[in-house]
Amino acid sequence: MAAMTREETEALIQEVLEVYPEKAKADRAKHLAINDQSLEKSNKCITSNRKSLPGVMTIRGCAYAGSKGVVWGPIKDMIHISHGPVGCGQYSRAGRRNYYVGTTGVNTFGTMNFTSDFTEKDIVFGGDKKLAKCIDEIELLFPLNKGISIQSECPIGLIGDDIEAVSKVKNKEHNKTIVPVRCEGFRGVSQSLGHHIANDAIRDWVLENRDGDESFPTTPYDVAVIGDYNIGGDAWASRTLLEEMGLRVVAQWSGDGTIAEIEKTPKVKLNLIHCYRSMNYIARHMEEKYNIPWIEYNFFGPTKIAESLRRIAAHFDDTIKEGAERVIKRYEAEYEAVIAKYKPRLEGKRVMLYIGGLRPRHVIGAYEDLGMEVVGTGYEFGHNDDYDRTIKEMGNATLLYDDVTGYEFEEFVKRVQPDLVGSGIKEKYIFQKMGVPFRQMHSWDYSGPYHGYDGFAIFARDMDMTINNPCWKSFKAPWKTEATESEPVKAVA
Amino acid sequence: MPSVMLRKREDGKLLFYIAKKDLEETIESLEFDSPNRWGGEVVLGDGSKYYFEPMDTPPKIPMTLQAKRLSE
Numbered sequence: 178m179a180a181m182t183r184e185e186t187e188a189l190i191q192e193v194l195e196v197y198p199e200k201a202k203a204d205r206a207k208h209l210a211i212n213d214q215s216l217e218k219s220n221k222c223i224t225s226n227r228k229s230l231p232g233v234m235t236i237r238g239c240a241y242a243g244s245k246g247v248v249w250g251p252i253k254d255m256i257h258i259s260h261g262p263v264g265c266g267q268y269s270r271a272g273r274r275n276y277y278v279g280t281t282g283v284n285t286f287g288t289m290n291f292t293s294d295f296t297e298k299d300i301v302f303g304g305d306k307k308l309a310k311c312i313d314e315i316e317l318l319f320p321l322n323k324g325i326s327i328q329s330e331c332p333i334g335l336i337g338d339d340i341e342a343v344s345k346v347k348n349k350e351h352n353k354t355i356v357p358v359r360c361e362g363f364r365g366v367s368q369s370l371g372h373h374i375a376n377d378a379i380r381d382w383v384l385e386n387r388d389g390d391e392s393f394p395t396t397p398y399d400v401a402v403i404g405d406y407n408i409g410g411d412a413w414a415s416r417t418l419l420e421e422m423g424l425r426v427v428a429q430w431s432g433d434g435t436i437a438e439i440e441k442t443p444k445v446k447l448n449l450i451h452c453y454r455s456m457n458y459i460a461r462h463m464e465e466k467y468n469i470p471w472i473e474y475n476f477f478g479p480t481k482i483a484e485s486l487r488r489i490a491a492h493f494d495d496t497i498k499e500g501a502e503r504v505i506k507r508y509e510a511e512y513e514a515v516i517a518k519y520k521p522r523l524e525g526k527r528v529m530l531y532i533g534g535l536r537p538r539h540v541i542g543a544y545e546d547l548g549m550e551v552v553g554t555g556y557e558f559g560h561n562d563d564y565d566r567t568i569k570e571m572g573n574a575t576l577l578y579d580d581v582t583g584y585e586f587e588e589f590v591k592r593v594q595p596d597l598v599g600s601g602i603k604e605k606y607i608f609q610k611m612g613v614p615f616r617q618m619h620s621w622d623y624s625g626p627y628h629g630y631d632g633f634a635i636f637a638r639d640m641d642m643t644i645n646n647p648c649w650k651s652f653k654a655p656w657k658t659e660a661t662e663s664e665p666v667k668a669v670a
Numbered sequence: 671m672p673s674v675m676l677r678k679r680e681d682g683k684l685l686f687y688i689a690k691k692d693l694e695e696t697i698e699s700l701e702f703d704s705p706n707r708w709g710g711e712v713v714l715g716d717g718s719k720y721y722f723e724p725m726d727t728p729p730k731i732p733m734t735l736q737a738k739r740l741s742e
Binding site for chain 1: 677
């Protein structure tokens with residue numbers, strides 16, 4: 178199918194909206210838009226970060242997911258208590274594949290689930306005593322933990338437990354960082370507020386721990402990688418590039434990160450933000466308080482990597498600038514080979530994305546490097562500043578959909594007929610059953626890393642093996658395919 | 671009275687950011703912008719107007735300040 182014109186896209190949106198009742202239609206219309214590169218500001222065309230409509234299938238998460246799952250969870254040497262009923266922690270345990278090094282259960286705790294396991298009694302009489310007991314038990318059983326965070330689930334806010342008071346008492350008693358995080362699931366409209374709350378908790382309880390302590394030797398090339406959650410090893414693939422160009426990565430936030438790294442971050446010279454959506458708050462805070470500038474970068478696909486490396490290097494002296502060129506040169510043959518191999522197989526294929534955080538705009542460059550085209554993109558929980566940054570990346574007259582509903586997404590895919598859909602696990606099987614190749618782009622479909630030059634090779638291979646998989650050809654039942662060349666059915670005796 | 675975070679963009683323009691509103695706009699004009707008087711009415715890129723209480727010395731940017739929204 179050829180690229181759609183503006184009018185066709187407009188007609189498609191109208192057609193999809195047709196089934197809604199009047200009020201819902203008016204609301205949803207604001208979240209669907211046609212990209213127009215001439216616009217500077219997204220608020221002219223799309224509304225985002227609003228409450229989802231009751232009754233539609235949204236794909237969003239909650240504030241607890243944003244805090245425990247995204248920001249705090251990957252900090253490997255802390256224990257994150259899912260404070261409340263057992264389900265929230267257990268069903269999200271280890272699902273995000275934030276890789277880390279360490280011995281789980283001894284000095285790292287990433288894939289474990291700690292919960293205060295609320296029961297009816299705790300809801301009625303309050304759970305502060307139970308929380309205190311939990312913390313004592315953790316100290317006894319896992320003495321090598323470097324800190325504890327208390328991730329509130331919905332009931333904590335509803336019954337009004339004072340987790341801050343418990344934290345302060347236990348902090349004195351055990352002399353360890355204990356962070357209460359007020360990330361009850363009902364707060365806000367999506368996981369996005371959870372990110373903000375988690376950032377604020379880091380700011381209030383962790384970041385200033387080493388203020389005035391100058392014992393950490395610094396260099397002029399110290400940077401922190403912020404908003405890289407090491408999904409399938411992403412942060413490692415990024416880190417090698419930065420180190421190769423001569424920078425010293427002091428901290429990884431928060432994939433494979435430690436609390437010590439976070440405490441040292443105020444000593445760095447530049448903050449590098451990969452996931453703008455979930456970590457810009459802390460970067461802005463550090464800029465104001467510690468005067469550390471920050472920049473956004475993008476490590477998906479060789480074009481964007483080269484662009485980002487040069488932009489990062491521009492903040493440093495000539496040795497780093499040379500380093501950046503050296504790194505780009507060193508991997509040139511490698512990524513040229515990847516493109517030469519996969520581009521002929523993927524050229525002209527069309528992709529629709531619907532993901533969260535940074536990916537709806539960041540991966541576009543990687544697809545374009547492979548000759549593919551992104552014809553529709555959308556954020557689960559993006560804000561207007563995300564869409565501002567997306568407009569220029571997307572082609573004209575392509576679809577933008579914010580907090581898309583299950584119904585809308587299916588209809589869009591049926592009509593646009595992309596060669597690949599990239600979204601989450603909840604969408605995966607629907608589209609595969611519809612016969613559309615699908616990649617789960619939240620945690621790289623159990624593959625990865627996708628960041629950096631090493632990641633690009635894996636990214637290209639994965640896209641190829643999904644799109645050009647022979648299974649899509651055998652999708653029609655044999656008796657429904659044209660029976661011309663098949664043998665005539667033998668008479669039944 | 672929203673809290674406004676001010677920061678300099680790479681090209682030297684001032685950015686006006688209100689976290690609660692996701693508002694990130696450039697400052698197009700500032701009523702007083704001299705070494706001995708800073709603040710007053712600001713006009714943003716999208717045309718909206720805010721007001722900073724005038725100060726005797728320019729603030730050290732980046733910085734969070736209180737601003738008043740002016741109705742048009």
